[in-house]
Amino acid sequence: MSTAADLTSTSYALLGLLAVRPSTTYELAQQMDRTLSRFWPRARSKVYEEPRKLVDRGLAAAAEGAVGRRRRTVYSITPKGRRALAAWVAAPGQGPVLEFEQLMKVFFADNGTTDDIRRTLLDTRAWAHERTLVNVEVGRSYLEGRGLYPERAAVNMLVGRFLDDFLECLDRWAEWAGETIETWPERPRDAAADPVAMEHSVRQAEDRAARYEAPGGPDD
Amino acid sequence: MSTAADLTSTSYALLGLLAVRPSTTYELAQQMDRTLSRFWPRARSKVYEEPRKLVDRGLAAAAEGAVGRRRRTVYSITPKGRRALAAWVAAPGQGPVLEFEQLMKVFFADNGTTDDIRRTLLDTRAWAHERTLVNVEVGRSYLEGRGLYPERAAVNMLVGRFLDDFLECLDRWAEWAGETIETWPERPRDAAADPVAMEHSVRQAEDRAARYEAPGGPDD
DNA sequence: TTCTTCATGTAATTAGTTACATGATTGA
DNA sequence: TCAATCATGTAACTAATTACATGAAGAA
Numbered sequence: 001m002s003t004a005a006d007l008t009s010t011s012y013a014l015l016g017l018l019a020v021r022p023s024t025t026y027e028l029a030q031q032m033d034r035t036l037s038r039f040w041p042r043a044r045s046k047v048y049e050e051p052r053k054l055v056d057r058g059l060a061a062a063a064e065g066a067v068g069r070r071r072r073t074v075y076s077i078t079p080k081g082r083r084a085l086a087a088w089v090a091a092p093g094q095g096p097v098l099e100f101e102q103l104m105k106v107f108f109a110d111n112g113t114t115d116d117i118r119r120t121l122l123d124t125r126a127w128a129h130e131r132t133l134v135n136v137e138v139g140r141s142y143l144e145g146r147g148l149y150p151e152r153a154a155v156n157m158l159v160g161r162f163l164d165d166f167l168e169c170l171d172r173w174a175e176w177a178g179e180t181i182e183t184w185p186e187r188p189r190d191a192a193a194d195p196v197a198m199e200h201s202v203r204q205a206e207d208r209a210a211r212y213e214a215p216g217g218p219d220d
Numbered sequence: 221m222s223t224a225a226d227l228t229s230t231s232y233a234l235l236g237l238l239a240v241r242p243s244t245t246y247e248l249a250q251q252m253d254r255t256l257s258r259f260w261p262r263a264r265s266k267v268y269e270e271p272r273k274l275v276d277r278g279l280a281a282a283a284e285g286a287v288g289r290r291r292r293t294v295y296s297i298t299p300k301g302r303r304a305l306a307a308w309v310a311a312p313g314q315g316p317v318l319e320f321e322q323l324m325k326v327f328f329a330d331n332g333t334t335d336d337i338r339r340t341l342l343d344t345r346a347w348a349h350e351r352t353l354v355n356v357e358v359g360r361s362y363l364e365g366r367g368l369y370p371e372r373a374a375v376n377m378l379v380g381r382f383l384d385d386f387l388e389c390l391d392r393w394a395e396w397a398g399e400t401i402e403t404w405p406e407r408p409r410d411a412a413a414d415p416v417a418m419e420h421s422v423r424q425a426e427d428r429a430a431r432y433e434a435p436g437g438p439d440d
Numbered sequence: 441t442t443c444t445t446c447a448t449g450t451a452a453t454t455a456g457t458t459a460c461a462t463g464a465t466t467g468a
Numbered sequence: 469t470c471a472a473t474c475a476t477g478t479a480a481c482t483a484a485t486t487a488c489a490t491g492a493a494g495a496a
Contacts, residue, residue: 008455009321016328026475035327039320043457048477070463070476082331089332093321093340095347096390100259101229101313107255107379108236110372111302112309117378120313127315129432132425139422143415152330154411157418158337158400159327162393164421169389170316171428173382180378191374195363198377201384202359205352208391212349228483246447263485268449290448290491446493454485465474 007057012088013040014050015077018060019085020149022076025051034138038131038163051075059084102127106177110189117181117188124174128167135164227277232308233260234270235297238280239305240369242296245271254358258351258383271295279304322347326397330409337401337408344394348387355384 017023017031029047036042051073054060059081063074077085102120109117139160142153184191237243237251249267256262271293274280279301283294297305322340329337359380362373404411 009324010455012328013324016324016331019328019331024475025477029475036324039318039323039327041317041319042455045458045478046456049456067475068464072476085328085331089325089328090336090339092343093325095320095322095344097261097319098259098316098386099261099314099319100316102315103259103379103382104229104233104236104256105309105313106375107259108232108239108305108309109375111236111239111305116310117375119310123312124315125432129429132429132432136422136425136429139418139425143418143422151409153413154404155326155329155337155408157413157421158397159323161396161417161421162323164425165389165393166318166386168424168428169385171432173385176381177378184374188375189371193373193377197381198359198363201377201381202356202363204388205356205359205384208388209349209352209356212345212352212391230483244447245449249447262483265449265486266484269484287447288492292448442496444493444495447491449489449491451488452486454483456481456483458479458481460479461477463475463477466472468469468471 007053007059007084009040009094010042010046011050011053012085013042014047015054015059015081015085015088018051018054018075018077019082020152022063022074024072024074028075039159054081110187112188113186114181114184114188114191115186118178121174121178121181125171125178128171128174132164132167132171135160135167139164227273227304229260229314230262230266231270231273232305233262234267235274235279235301235305235308238271238274238295238297239302240372242283242294244292244294248295259379274301330407332408333406334401334404334408334411335406338398341394341398341401345391345398348391348394352384352387352391355380355387359384 013032013036014028017028017036020031023031025048028051029044032042032047051060051062055062055075059078060075061078063076065072065074102124105112105120106117109120142156142160180194180197181188181191233252233256234248237248237256240251243251245268248271249264252262252267271280271282275282275295279298280295281298283296285292285294322344325340326337329340362376362380400414400417401408401411
């Protein structure tokens with residue numbers, strides 16, 4: 001058993017899921033898909049790998065079972081695991097990291113056509129829509145009280161709200177951008193930047209900066 | 221020279237920067253920091269690696285120079301590179317991928333204290349604020365006409381708007397969440413989920429779904 | 441002249457992904 | 469009884485990161 005120093009955020013992601021309840025790797029993978037994947041996406045194979053690491057560090061325990069001739073491992077968190085998780089929750093975390101290929105294609109759109117942008121924006125909206133439908137499903141199940149783990153309802157609400165706000169932000173932007181480019185010539189490089197729209201962002205950013213520094217700011 | 225099949229999005233990121241103008245690796249790295257890093261973050265060493273790959277594929281050319289005893293390579297895009305870039309811009313791209321460790325800490329906050337959440341949310345707001353200040357700087361320079369590459373102004377506006385909208389969304393959420401948890405008990409697991417707040421997200425998502433399917437939707 | 445910052449890379453390591461393989465279960 | 473889907477992993481590969489090394493230029 002080595003020290004816990006080399007645990008990654010992904011390790012704690014799995015540890016956190018085990019803190020909710022003991023699970024098989026399959027159940028962990030399902031939970032990843034339904035929840036964590038929106039803000040901490042990882043490949044399936046990680047879900048099989050990390051718990052073994054947690055066991056090695058003494059943060060989780062593995063109960064070996066079987067289904068027919070197949071192995072079946074149920075993992076559960078240990079007291080030491082709970083302490084490690086609490087320490088991780090209390091420690092500062094990283095801010096959001098965004099990878100947005102479609103936006104990069106918009107950014108380099110002057111090497112293509114305005115129609116390329118249009119198609120990309122439609123893809124973005126379709127993407128947002130698809131996830132929205134899932135959110136509505138999950139959200140309704142909570143409202144109807146079918147949500148499991150009522151002790152997690154309050155934090156789920158905080159997280160769910162962010163995820164939906166993000167989709168709303170994304171969809172509104174793609175809608176606005178789609179309207180904006182409607183009048184553009186075929187080549188984006190020939191389009192003129194609308195000064196009104198340009199001011200909008202700068203003003204919004206300035207207002208936000210003022211809002212942060214004035215009332216609830218850190219020097220307050 | 222092998223085929224272009226194994227180029228990654230990161231390869232095209234660098235190729236796109238070279239399409240703006242020929243650059244040294246240092247200049248490419250600067251551009252990455254100032255622009256692409258917000259939606260396609262990559263380590264510095266990639267900026268030295270990828271252009272060589274582009275040259276190998278015939279998409280870029282390298283002009284070897286020197287500063288004193290040191291090598292100095294200026295890369296530029298080739299006609300074949302421009303065609304490849306145009307094809308990439310026209311092809312469908314990936315939707316946004318978000319990695320948000322702070323949100324994950326909120327998600328697992330019932331293993332810690334409400335104060336842990338409070339600190340994390342303050343970190344999030346500080347993070348947003350810092351980037352906001354940079355955006356204001358960059359945005360103002362454009363408004364004042366100091367922006368280089370006027371042919372890129374229109375697309376820059378589209379991208380800049382999204383980046384600022386995202387920061388606005390993030391900051392508003394963190395502010396709201398901070399107010400929400402003010403009345404929570406020490407243990408988040410003892411907090412009750414506010415049914416009004418819970419409905420907000422679901423309704424917002426439903427409205428968005430309706431908005432998508434009704435007017436500008438794909439079956440239209 | 442020395443210190444700091446700017447500039448240009450290479451090497452070693454790793455976190456993560458993709459592809460593969462196969463047993464168990466269910467329903468037509 | 470056959471096909472589809474659910475379930476449980478392993479192996480190979482790679483994109484990307486971190487750490488290291490050092491020359492050039494400018495400032496004190």
